[in-house]
Amino acid sequence: MTSKEVMVIGGGIAGIQASLDLASRGYKVYLVERSPSIGGRMAQLDKTFPTMDCSMCILAPKMIDCSHHHNVQLLSYSEVEAVKGSTGDFVVTVLRKPRYVDVTKCTGCGICAEHCPVEVPNEFDEQLGTRKAIYMPLPQAVPRAMTIDKNNCIECGLCVKMCQAGAVDLKQEPREEDYNVGAIVVATGFDVFDASQIPTYGYGRYKNVITSLELERLLCASGPTGGHLIRPSEGKIPRKIAFIQCVGSRDRRFGTTYCSSICCKYSVKDAVLIKEHEPNTTVTIFYIDMRAFGRGFQEFVNRAKSEYGVRFVRSSPGEIMEDPATKNLRIWYEDTVAGRIENAEFDLIVLCPALIPSKGARELAKVLGAELDEYGFFKAGDILTSPVDTTVQGIFVCGYALGPKTGDIPDSIMQGSATAARVAEVLERSV
Amino acid sequence: MAVEEPRIGVFICHCGVNIGGVVNVPEVVKYAKTLPNVAYAEANIYTCSEAGLTSIRENIKKEGLNRVIVASCTPRTHEPLFRSACREAGINHYLFEMANIREQCSWVHQHQQEKATEKAKDLVRMAVARATWLEPQEEPELEIKDTSLVVGGGIAGLTAALSLANQGFKVYLIEKDQELGGNLRKLSKLYPTMQDTRDILEPALKAVKSSDKIETLLSTTVSDVKGYVGNFTVTLAKGEEKRDVDVGTIIVACGAAAYTPPKGLYQYGEYPNVMTQMQLDELLKEGKVKQAPERIVMIQCVGARKGEIRAMDLAGFPKSDTARLLAKILKAKKDEGWPYCSKICCMNAIKNSILVKEKFPQTDVMILYGDVRVYKEYEDFYSRAREAQVKFVKHIEEIPPEITQTPEGKLAVVAYDALSGQEIKLPCDWVVLSTPMIPHKEEVLLARLLKVPISSDGFLMEAHVKLRPVDTQMDGIFLAGAASGPKDVPESIVSAKAAAARAGTLMANKKMSTEALTSVVNEDECIGCGLCEEICVYGAHYVEEGTSHTIAALCRGCGACAAECPRRAISMQHYSDEQILSQVKAALTEES
């Protein structure tokens, strides 16, 4: 009994693309996303290299297509718990976590959040901004509904009172649902290396040392500062910014010896964005190899140097020290090209951390019976001939869940489409 | 003129700060409200968001709007999205118009905010004028044939053909050479697994041969393409023989070529032991090498990453050298080359250096590079090369290395070491040049036949570099493999499967609706002169009983007939004379 239905696990750009391609050809798709909204990492970005398109602008139509498509059923705020069966006939148990809000009634007006007395750091803003206990993670959330974070909710009931649509339901319970599908696509994306593991860089101790994802949120118009780049310590505009590449990457100490593929490119993008906002700010990128490969990127780097005056220093800095009075930072480094030990002061430092497997990937792999590679990413069936198959028949993988083989957004999209082709091949052939 | 009284709703987008940071959006909203036939106007932060779309749908109902204008980004991005919203609220989506106040206003006038705001007002006024004349249209449906044409029999073409066949579609696979396999035929091993290319190629070739859904045509090229999505008629040429095939979709997998350096570049073509990586691969494969070379020097980025001279710090050099070095740099700029990074050459050089070390462990292998662009998990492959004692030397790329030859034929490479700033002289036996993948010359011809645009670097252009990497501007035509840019084998395979997915989706649905943009003949005015029939390249006009008629399924909406008709008897749906003239007038005057 072959099911012509498909489950896609992960609602980032790769999962969204796979879902849309599958839905367009008539397969019913269940798109499972563990956070309250689909969108993934691409929704957190400000602009995408090398064209500098606004990320949300090009992502939003695809997100909306997913929510409207008659063949896509969004299972948001849900997680996969168990998988039985095999190709053509999987039974997947999905845990539907309680939002305590009825998605069919909620209009996303936000009055509940205005009155909620509890304020906590916002995960979507990488903890830089705040949200309420009843919240929408991003303004363009899909589905467009609120969610209550029960861990921080004090159960005051104000939201219930204020909601005009009667959408708040504090009595919701988690429930398990079984779905019978013919194929599964994994698109669980990535997390970011915890830079505090490198104590000499001061991340977590020095306020003005941030990660690139935090920077994206600061630069993004819908972020915690409305797109104004300001120093976390006191809110002044930074005038001397440094990027440090390969934080935790290509590093034998942490087992993340691979290159994350996209950091060189996005750091140059961020540098150009910063220079566009604040032409008087100097930006220096500390790199080992400038991996801006592929069409358009070398030209982009050239432009960054000649038109925007971004400085490139070939060095992997040793230590960062904070001036306790000014909260400025001093980097000690070896300029390998000039052959000297130098130090320089900056008022903001952006670390470009390694991209690591998504939290929970290991557990999911176990549930699916799929193998992971030595870095914890999903192992491809054959790196050359079956790049989007996992080691389990009928289960495919796309996007950064595959690891840094995925270069950047177009690669995630191509892989998403490629898994749709594989699913079609498998489901059609067994008829 | 439309039958009903127009009630136009205008939605002006801030697009975060993309528009709002330059154009005074509230001022434009205020202005829009003063325009004739505008019943409603508002601003949105992101009109394309769920909130924006809901507002459009709700206000259509609430305000009784029968035309909608969104002033935001280019229609080429979100027009389909906004059209859906209109349809969902009960408005025919041809009563929707956009004003491009981002790509063609705020983004190009970032330092002229006041003037940009005035321009935005003008663009909104033009859109309102056009909207007043818009009429509802019905879209014709096209049938999509379930056969596909794959152009190119390299690894991408083979993968696409197989995927399509497995999905249940018939495929014509054509290859201009006498055998299938493409560039893989010329390579011996593939990184990072160091598998033999035969291991990849042979199973694919076998599967293609045994598939009853794939018809392979060798020594065949495309000589003409007619028709449109779902219904292409492609003329295939094999020598003098021609044959027409009818297909629903086309996948272009014509691959890329390896750049051959011009004679004299690094003495290529002059000194016999200066060769390309492909030639080295050939040597290693055939076992032609009688005596192991003592040293091989590889030079990266030959003919690639050529572009503007990068700012260089000459501070570390003796002053007497500066003038000489500057002259060298200026000469280098004149060399022929491609501006992009070809992505795979670093890995390819490393692969070949490992192969050399395996065959000739005593040979010293040095790689001169600017940046080592090894990415993903290939980092370990790079480590492997270093462990095998391959030497990586970062040189100053702006000063191109010089190759000299002794009378005995021994070569030497003179370059500048970036880390010490010193000139280094490397005597060696072979110099191997790593060159980029470049577009085939035939690609340009193919692009013309298919009406697919070419990017500024010569490769076929995708519909959207981020969001639609395997689609082209032409519906039904997709790109796979290196035809759209340098790729290695796994990337070519993924893109080929993606193209097969996109083509498969189209064909699986069996039909699609097309835009209602066709010509309409006013039979009362038409005098049957036949000029439209003569000039229409699609054969969409025929004259019968003294009047011209349009075959809607063949008409592509170019409008040439409407412009040429001596009696102005032909009108174009959605691009009528009145609609265009209303925009012209609105651009120049404030009167309606």
Add this chain to the structure above:
Amino acid sequence: METAKLEQKEFEPTILAFCCNWCSYAGADLAGTSRFEYPTNVRIIRVMCSGRLDPTFILSAFRWGADGVLITGCHPGDCHYVQGNYMMERRFGFLKEAMDQLGIEPERLRLEWISAGEGEKFAALIRDTTQKIKQLGPNPLKTA
């Protein structure tokens, strides 16, 4: 002295540009995505093909006061509809003559080919056209 300067406002021409959907309109979009700046004097009207442009559109534009008209399309051989751009090119010669007879400097009308990948070229074209029209001064029909 000051007042005289204030009254002598710099002439800002209004230039209409017809861009074809497939090539030049996309090229104009690319200029935007790449953030190449150019003067604000141009108003773009999108058509599917430059071959759509009836000469009366252009003459009406001048009649209604346009200081310059720019027609852009795909490069010869690349027209999305095969030869629409050739047909426009043919009309171009006739248009120049008609303008001359109407007392409008033929240099106010310009025809250029821009592909979808030529964002920088588009921006440069607008800068150049704006400058040239500025030098020609206002449309003589406006002051007549």
